[in-house]
Amino acid sequence: MFPARLHGPVLSLFRMVTGVLFLCHGAASLFGILGGNPMTGHALPFAEWPGWWAALIQLVCGGLVLIGLLTRPAALLASGSMAYAYFVVHQPDHLLPLHNGGELAALFCWSFLLVAVLGPGNWALDVLLSRRRGVATEPAARPSVPA
Known part of the structure; x- marks a missing residue:
């Protein structure tokens, strides 16, 4: 449906938006801003x-994911922290996120897991640094679409 050349840039934009939102949560809680x-x-x-x-994890991992530096480990740590938040803070109140206030934790958890698995996309410092070192990078995963 969408041209394959858009997969990397769209993944990069998804990563950046998710990172900045996570960073904002961390900054708000740490510094009382926003x-x-x-x-x-x-x-x-x-x-x-x-x-x-x-x-602190939200601020640091959100910033790293936003700029695409150490993207996979930062996204994995962020995903795990949100899984912890969901199961320890929200899930004891009720099973479903809609009823326990855990929608954001669940969405961040799965969003960061997606970034950890698929990588940062084309527009990331990880990609730029690997090109400068001459290391081959994996292309962004392309989901198979049934015909």
């Missing part, structure tokens, strides 16, 4: 477990 922590409206106390550490 409305602050969604639960309190303020910055989280320094080193408070698990919220402050989760926000």
Whole structure:
């Protein structure tokens, strides 16, 4: 349906948007900006477990995924942190995300898992650095579409 030449750029845009949204959540919770922590409206106390550490992961991994640097490991860590958030914070209240407030955690978890598996797309520092080192990079995975 869409030309194959769009797969890498669209994956890159998906990665960048997901990264910036995750970064914003971390910045809000760590620094009290952009409305602050969604639960309190303020910055989280320094080193408070698990919220402050989760926000640090959001800030750092969101930034790395946004620029496409260390994309796969950062996306995998971000995905795992959101799986933890879903199963520890949200799922005990109710099974379904719609009823337990875990929609964002579930969406971020699966979005970052997709980026970890498919890679950063064409527009990423990882790709640029690998080209400079002369390392062959894997092309962005192309899903097979039934005819």
